[in-house]
Amino acid sequence: KLVSREFHPEDTVVEVGGVRFGGGEVPVIAGPCAVEGRELYLEAAFAAREAGATVLRGGAYKPRSSPYTFQGLGEEGLEILAEARERTGLPVCTEVMDPESVPLVARYADILQVGARNAQNYPLLRALGQIDRPVLLKRGFGTTIEEWLSAAEYILAGGNSQVILCERGIRTFETATRFTLDVAAVPVVRQLTHLPVVVDPSHAAGKRQWVAALARAAVAAGADGLEVEVHPRPDESVSDAAQALSPEAFRQMMDEIAAIAAVL
Numbered sequence: 001k002l003v004s005r006e007f008h009p010e011d012t013v014v015e016v017g018g019v020r021f022g023g024g025e026v027p028v029i030a031g032p033c034a035v036e037g038r039e040l041y042l043e044a045a046f047a048a049r050e051a052g053a054t055v056l057r058g059g060a061y062k063p064r065s066s067p068y069t070f071q072g073l074g075e076e077g078l079e080i081l082a083e084a085r086e087r088t089g090l091p092v093c094t095e096v097m098d099p100e101s102v103p104l105v106a107r108y109a110d111i112l113q114v115g116a117r118n119a120q121n122y123p124l125l126r127a128l129g130q131i132d133r134p135v136l137l138k139r140g141f142g143t144t145i146e147e148w149l150s151a152a153e154y155i156l157a158g159g160n161s162q163v164i165l166c167e168r169g170i171r172t173f174e175t176a177t178r179f180t181l182d183v184a185a186v187p188v189v190r191q192l193t194h195l196p197v198v199v200d201p202s203h204a205a206g207k208r209q210w211v212a213a214l215a216r217a218a219v220a221a222g223a224d225g226l227e228v229e230v231h232p233r234p235d236e237s238v239s240d241a242a243q244a245l246s247p248e249a250f251r252q253m254m255d256e257i258a259a260i261a262a263v264l
């Protein structure tokens, strides 16, 4: 298989705008869950950069559990992301939900994110195999590591080898956290594949008070980066408010992970 270490022994480094995933650094993708509006997004983007984020995030197309909640700003959100990239100089990562939208999202985004709910959307994965742009592939919350790597194989098989894997928690019997972060997936995946693996502690924790602890654990386990939800006024977030970090809490988390990365 193209994803396997046997096929490709050296670590794949996915580079985006000077940021390297898989090269021994710990780049951090940060920003609000969703792009909610221009002013707010720009404020969030500058705050994230100020605290040390090297890639911006924000969904313009949101895979919400309920069809009656905010679904994202769509192309207007993509335009806001493009403006934030221009003004901050940071690359942007945003979700694409269906194969038809891939060309549009690829015009704006530096990294195209596949959400957990689409982790086995094979037409979408095939479409992402056809583009020359990094893809952040989240693990489905009901998928094994093997199924997750098979999903990545779809993208590589199409000719796109710029895939970053993202562990974001799986569903278990435990309900105290939103999902159960499978921190063991980090060393396991690093052994099985040459692709970089980052961790999203925000969706796993579901509550902001546990995000930093999961981020520290991820970095200690050898993660090639993090994806974290940060909002200038967390409680006002339109989606995922409970897990959003304030810029101050995010800055503290960044100091903590830098201390851990320094001893690895």
Ligand code: PEP
Residues within 6 Å of the ligand: 033, 059, 063, 114, 115, 116, 117, 138, 168, 200, 203
């Ligand atoms: C997100 O990153 O905002 C998101 C929806 O994450 P996930 O697909 O992991 O639930």
Ligand code: MN
Residues within 6 Å of the ligand: 033, 034, 203, 229, 239, 240
């Ligand atoms: Mn979210």
